[in-house]
Amino acid sequence: MDSTTASTRQRRKEARPAELAAAALALFVEKGFAATRLDNVAARAGVSKGTLYLYFDSKEALFRAVIEESVLPLIEASEARVVANLDDPARLLRALLVEWWECFGATPLGGTCKLMISEGGNFPEVAAYFNEQVIGRWSALLRQVIEAGIARGVFRPGSPEALRQMVFHPLLMQSVLQHSMFAGPPGRPLPEQYFDTYFDFILRGLGAADTQEPR
Amino acid sequence: MDSTTASTRQRRKEARPAELAAAALALFVEKGFAATRLDNVAARAGVSKGTLYLYFDSKEALFRAVIEESVLPLIEASEARVVANLDDPARLLRALLVEWWECFGATPLGGTCKLMISEGGNFPEVAAYFNEQVIGRWSALLRQVIEAGIARGVFRPGSPEALRQMVFHPLLMQSVLQHSMFAGPPGRPLPEQYFDTYFDFILRGLGAADTQEPR
DNA sequence: ACTGACTGACTGACTGGTCGGTCAGTAATT
DNA sequence: AATTACTGACCGACCAGTCAGTCAGTCAGT
Missing domain, CATH: 1.10.10.60 (Homeodomain-like)
Structure with missing residues (x-):
């Protein structure tokens, strides 16, 4: 104390x-x-x-300050990474999602997502800001990678927006749950094989050609 | 009025x-x-x-009454359906998820999930009850179907719990988002092709043999 | 059929406690 | 001594929870 x-x-x-x-x-x-x-x-x-x-x-x-200041630097780093690595979409996607988890989802910052889900309705302007500056930019990034993959024939064709949700929502939900009822020991390190199963699953789901040996 | x-x-x-x-x-x-x-x-x-x-x-x-009474009947219906149809896991999985969405996720009842995410921490006993009677039973059901699929060679081998999350969390997140900031016209009917893309994605992700023609 | 005494579902003004927000005062720093 | 970051007692609005009173519906007595 x-x-x-x-x-x-x-x-x-x-x-x-x-x-x-x-x-x-x-x-x-x-x-x-x-x-x-x-x-x-x-x-x-x-x-x-x-x-x-x-x-x-x-x-x-x-509340506004917490949301607005917590969040922007990371997005900018990710945006830079994307434009530099669009030629290997599968690897890039994996790198982005790992980075998102480690620098955001698994940290206290990840709580902002739960917060906006819970309270966004009571603060329309803050929600709009968050939606535009965080969700929007991050989603666009993922869509861009998925589109590049489709264009190169690495991923199967399909609605990029729907595929983006399939890819991202399991990880997002994981982060939201960590900040809810059953966090257990705070910072539970995610079951060891989670990421292996996760990437295997989404790469198969995307119809990626090279899914055979994920390691 | x-x-x-x-x-x-x-x-x-x-x-x-x-x-x-x-x-x-x-x-x-x-x-x-x-x-x-x-x-x-x-x-x-x-x-x-x-x-x-x-x-x-x-x-x-x-609050307790709202959570406790909102929730049980559906689960029981689903449990009955599962034991009766374990011989075709892919079809059963699809039927269960569609039913969950139509009878729960897309209705006001789906709001209970958002509620427990938002407020569960402030009501540990209610959260425990919900976790046990709703989340637990529903998750067990999905795991059971996935395990049956793996045992029959319809799905690839893998951690049933991790696969359950990959399969269910996109749909769950969809429901949570419908009850948050941007519901738009209430009861937005989910983009037309969502379920097509969704099932195609998860069946590929599960390594289901018969993914060729989803219709 | 009509009446009027009776029941209990329903009302809304009230209260006591809580919490966002203030400001006169205190003490660290220059 | 002057400045200013910081404190915490205080205030007023707000709201969960209460209760004395009201009135819709019922039915025994005529």
Whole structure:
């Protein structure tokens, strides 16, 4: 509780917003927006509620900030990776999905997806922003890879949007479930063979030619 | 608003609980548990808040009732179907998933899944009940069909649990998304070719022998 | 058939507690 | 001493839960 530095009051103007946002993300994901108390957010960040209001105008502004700042850098990295590797769609798809899982889905950031599913309806503008800047861009990326695969004859023909859902939704659901009821030990490392089975399944589903030996 | 019978006060002891539960399900799914006002639940059911408390002890009791009563009949029907048709796993799997979608995933009942994802953490006992009586039984059913398919050589070998997730999670996610931010016109009928692509994909993913002509 | 006493389903104003948001004051830093 | 990051007691709006009162429906007595 007061383990590390404990007693004396600290002044750290730069670090506060990020710490508050991280605390808020954790509690929003765990309890939901309406059930999260700002006193608890502040306490978890090691400050008082008044301090929270120095950096965020309202509870909703805090929510917006959590969503908006949590999310963009990763997408940009992935976008760069895609344009550089479109010539081997199967390998690229695998790399993208592993990266998504390790840098996003399996981290606290993955909680934002559960959050938007749970609370998006109550914050239409935030939902629209998230849909456009995160879901939209990430989906477009996956579709692009799938289309490239189809064009090269590596994947079978089919609706890229529908195939994208088949490919991505199992992993997304995995992330959502990790942040819900039964997370078990937090950061459960996914059953060992999950990714093997997963990629084998989706590559077969895509009709990829070279599915024989996945390793 | 006061279209049908309108003004006068009615006494309908039998119908009230179900009407209140339906209203509560809709609002819980739409807004979340904490953000739902009992005045609104009562109003949507056409009664006053006092009446709600004649039939439910508390807001949490209402939540429990909504989850517990929404859910069991369907499972039992599906369980009966499975034991009767284990000899054609591919067809059975398809029938089960279509039934799940039409009788559950695409109806208001499907909202319970989103609800448990959103709020399960705040109601551990309800979550445990749901996990055991709904998720557990339904998952076991799907695993059973997949195992039968593997045993007969219709599906490739693999972890039945992992394969179950690959098969079911796209459909589940579809249902969850329908009850979240972007439902569009409520009851959006799923893009026409969704099921074709979906079954083609999962049967390929399962390495089913007879995938050539899905129609 | 009609009446009017009676029951209990239903109502909605009220209350007590909770929590988002404020601000006068405190103490770390310059 | 001056500045300002930070505190926490406080306020008012809001809402779950209550209860004294109302009225729709029933039926015994005529």
